[in-house]
Amino acid sequence: MKLSVILITKNEASNIRACLESVGFANEWIIVDSGSTDGTAQIARDFGATVIETPDWPGFGPQKNRALDAATGDWVLSIDADERITEPLRDEILAAMRDGAHAAYALPRLSSFCGYFIHHSGWYPDHIVRLFRRGAARFSDSLVHESLRVTQGTTGRLASHMIHYSYLDDESVLHKLNHYSTLGAKQAFAAGKRGGLGKAVGHALSAFLRSYVFKRGFLDGRAGLMVAISAAESTYHKYLKLMLLSEQAAKGIPRR
Numbered sequence: 001m002k003l004s005v006i007l008i009t010k011n012e013a014s015n016i017r018a019c020l021e022s023v024g025f026a027n028e029w030i031i032v033d034s035g036s037t038d039g040t041a042q043i044a045r046d047f048g049a050t051v052i053e054t055p056d057w058p059g060f061g062p063q064k065n066r067a068l069d070a071a072t073g074d075w076v077l078s079i080d081a082d083e084r085i086t087e088p089l090r091d092e093i094l095a096a097m098r099d100g101a102h103a104a105y106a107l108p109r110l111s112s113f114c115g116y117f118i119h120h121s122g123w124y125p126d127h128i129v130r131l132f133r134r135g136a137a138r139f140s141d142s143l144v145h146e147s148l149r150v151t152q153g154t155t156g157r158l159a160s161h162m163i164h165y166s167y168l169d170d171e172s173v174l175h176k177l178n179h180y181s182t183l184g185a186k187q188a189f190a191a192g193k194r195g196g197l198g199k200a201v202g203h204a205l206s207a208f209l210r211s212y213v214f215k216r217g218f219l220d221g222r223a224g225l226m227v228a229i230s231a232a233e234s235t236y237h238k239y240l241k242l243m244l245l246s247e248q249a250a251k252g253i254p255r256r
Contacts, residue, residue: 001097002027004073004134008063012081013038015165020047022084023077025094032067059183061139061146071134078130078148079162083109088160093131096158103153104132111164113230114173116223122215123227127157143190144183167230177234185241189249195242204236 005026009016010033020029029049033041034057041051052070057063068076075097079085085093089107096105108125110117118124129137129148136152167173185195211217211231217224 001075002073003075003077003093003097004028004030004071005077005079006030006064006067006071007032007079007081008060008067009033009036009040009044009081011036011038012040013043015081016040016043017047019079019081019084020044020049022086023079023090025090026077027073028071030067030070032063032070034063059141059143059146061142064139064146065141068134068138073134076132076134080164082165084163084165086160086162089158089162092158092160096131096156102156103136104129104148104150104155106155106157107131108158108161109164110161111166113167113223113227114169116220116226118217118220118223118227120215120219121211121217121224121227121231125161129155130162131158143187144180145187173230177230177237181234181237181241184238185245188238188242189245193242194246195239195244196246197240197243200236200239200243203239204232207235208232 003026005023005028007019009031012019013036023029029044029047030052031041031044031049032052032054033044034054041053044051050070052066054063054066064078068078077093096102106127106129108127110119111123111126112118129150132148132150133153137148137150140147140149167176188195208228208231212224212228217228220227
């Protein structure tokens with residue numbers, strides 16, 4: 001039973017080797033890289049991975065489908081460069097492939113925020129479908145926040161979690177906040193949604209309350225408060241950018 005690991009990268013030199021080492025039990029590693037300038041592609045090739053370099057950026061979903069189309073294994077494991085498969089999870093993955101009770105499996109994910117592992121705020125167990133029989137699923141065409149759509153068979157859950165080093169420091173928080181809020185606003189605009197300042201403030205407040213109160217982020221102490229504030233900021237800027245896109249469209253100003 002052959003396992004293919006797929007991932008997409010851009011400037012992940014600080015992550016890619018540790019990521020690939022955590023999935024060293026796989027039979028092949030397929031990486032689609034979108035213009036890295038820090039040696040990511042060469043590090044991956046030195047590990048033994050197949051690297052496909054692309055000049056364009058079609059969005060997270062289409063880019064991951066490119067990696068999926070290049071996979072040849074019976075099973076596919078999709079991961080991100082800042083994620084690590086633990087040994088207990090490795091054993092569960094191999095057992096699930098042998099058993100074959102389901103066509104896909106959701107993996108729990110434990111994520112960190114500026115050095116703190118977050119157990120509440122809606123961040124954990126954060127089951128996300130990542131392991132599937134090749135041909136049983138494809139990624140959505142979303143520009144951001146893509147999802148894996150299982151079209152054949154049932155989906156089970158594994159118990160052991162993978163590790164996600166999502167935000168190493170405040171600089172990475174601000175970088176991702178800006179990047180994902182821009183993509184989220186563009187995706188919402190393309191879907192016909194329009195924004196306003198009231199919506200930006202209201203959605204931001206809702207995001208804070210959901211993370212800190214309803215999802216019990218307060219149980220993670222100051223780290224939970226940091227996560228809630230970050231969620232509010234990200235949501236505010238997404239809807240603020242959507243408002244600006246809406247105003248530009250109304251004035252006939254071309255989008256960048």
